[in-house]
Structure formats: structure tokens, C-alpha cells
Amino acid sequence: EVQLVESGGGLVQPGRSLRLSCAVSGFTFDDYAMHWVRQAPGKGLEWVSGISWNSGSRGYADSVEGRFTISRDNAKNSLYLQMNSLGAEDTAFYYCAKSNGFYYYSYMDVWGKGTTVTVSS
Amino acid sequence: AIQLTQSPSSLSASVGDRVTITCRASQGISSALAWYQQKPGTPPKLLIYDASSLKSGVPSRFSGSGFGTDFTLTISSLQPEDSATYYCQQFNSDRLTFGGGTKVEIK
Numbered sequence: 001e002v003q004l005v006e007s008g009g010g011l012v013q014p015g016r017s018l019r020l021s022c023a024v025s026g027f028t029f030d031d032y033a034m035h036w037v038r039q040a041p042g043k044g045l046e047w048v049s050g051i052s053w054n055s056g057s058r059g060y061a062d063s064v065e066g067r068f069t070i071s072r073d074n075a076k077n078s079l080y081l082q083m084n085s086l087g088a089e090d091t092a093f094y095y096c097a098k099s100n101g102f103y104y105y106s107y108m109d110v111w112g113k114g115t116t117v118t119v120s121s
Numbered sequence: 122a123i124q125l126t127q128s129p130s131s132l133s134a135s136v137g138d139r140v141t142i143t144c145r146a147s148q149g150i151s152s153a154l155a156w157y158q159q160k161p162g163t164p165p166k167l168l169i170y171d172a173s174s175l176k177s178g179v180p181s182r183f184s185g186s187g188f189g190t191d192f193t194l195t196i197s198s199l200q201p202e203d204s205a206t207y208y209c210q211q212f213n214s215d216r217l218t219f220g221g222g223t224k225v226e227i228k
Contacts, residue, residue: 035217037165045157045165045208047217059215062122095164106212107155107174111164 002110004096009115012086020113022079030074031097032055035108036081038092038117048094049081050104051085054061059104063089086119093117123147123211127220135228140196142223144209149189153213156185156194159222160205168207169194201227 008020013038020036036048049070058070069082079096094115097108124147134140144154152172157165167176169185172192182197196203204227209220 020127037219040228044206045159045219046209047210047219050217057215061216101171104154105153105215105217107170107210108157108165109167109170111166113164 002098004098004110004112006094006096006112007093007114008082009094009117011118011120013121014087014119017082017084018086018117020081020094020096020115021115024077024079024096025082025100027048027098027110029072031102033104033106034070034072034079035099035104036070036079036110037095037097037108038090039095039114040089040092043092046092050099051079051101052104057103063064072097086117088119091117091119122216122218123150125209125218125220127207127209127223129223129226130221131224131226133226133228134187134199136187136199136201138199140199140203140225142194142207142209142225144187144192144194144220145212146192146211146213150211150213152188153211154185154187154192155210155212156183157208157210161210165208196225199225199227203227210227 035050096112098110099106156169158164173185
């Protein structure tokens, strides 16, 4: 069974950092690109970042570029999102999602259950 | 970034109705479009990819069409379990984007 399990969310003060993790099982992790997608309370979906199978290409939404860094460890079947300089606008539910191929410019065919990030003083 | 505009933002229809949701891209995206269904408190589920390909296991009452800038998701006969929010997503550029969503309610 394919599983994506996010962790690392929580309450953080504005300006601080947080690192999300996504543990993957049930498929050959290094055959697929991966994504982070977020959803602010009561709002729609926003793609945050994507990374190719070998970390050779990465992309970011304009709203997070320069503050967030996506990475992966294929040996550990894990995806990460380092989030710096957090602001209230980053408060959201963060999903890890599997891409359907090697590169991240694709659709997402499997999603994790998500983790909540709340930025507040 | 490519913008996706969905319409309507919400709709209410009866069981058995044919429902159509549209998604318009700010520039041509070929057939690089997917549709997702999201129910409250759960992650999105992929329904359609490459504009018109139905994901395995998704009921055949769901279908997608379109190319370039204009796309549609159709539910041929609305069922109670189809009450959800539907999103389109483009993957034609290296900055992926989602539409704003369409909330479908059952009358």
C-alpha cells in the first residue's frame, strides 16, 4: 500500500523556521518526483514546491521562493520542506504528494493526510 | 505563473443531474491539466489527468475534456457521494498552479 506520512508541523512564531518531513512507503521512491501542496484554513489548494526524482530540478511558488527549500533523501525514502522566515500567510495544512513521473511538472496521483502549520505569536 | 479560473465557484444540483465545471487557463497549456476531488477533512483525490484520462478506479460518470485554454469536468449523473470541492491543476509550466475550486452541493 502506498503511504505518505507528513510530520513536523506545529505552532511557530513569526520569523522562525520549521522543517516538515514526509515518510514514504509502498513504491520506489527514487522513481518519482514529489511535491508539497498547502491549503490555508477555508481556502483552496496552493502548490508550494516540487522536486524531481534525483533532486536535479526543483520549483517553488512565487509566494515561498527564497524562504522555503525542498529536499529529499532517496536512501531514507523521505521528502523534506525547510521553511524559513515564516509569516502568518504560511499558516496552512501542508500535504506531501507523489508526482506521476520523474519530473515535478506533472500531476499528483497520491497524497498524504497532511500536517498543520500555524504561524502565530 | 499560469492562472486557472474555475467556474462556477459553487453549485447546487439534484441527484441524477448532469454537472459541468469549467477551468480556463490564462495561456495555452496543451492537455496538461488534472482534476481533483476533495471532501472536507480529507486530502484531494486525483480524478482526471492529461485533461481527459480517467484515473483507474474513478467512476465512469466523471469525464474531462478540453485542450489549450478551456477545459471541463463533467459528472454525467450526480450522486450523493459526489458532494465535494473540485479543483483543476495545470502542469504545463515549472510553476504548477491550481484553480480556485468549485464546491458541489446536493439539493
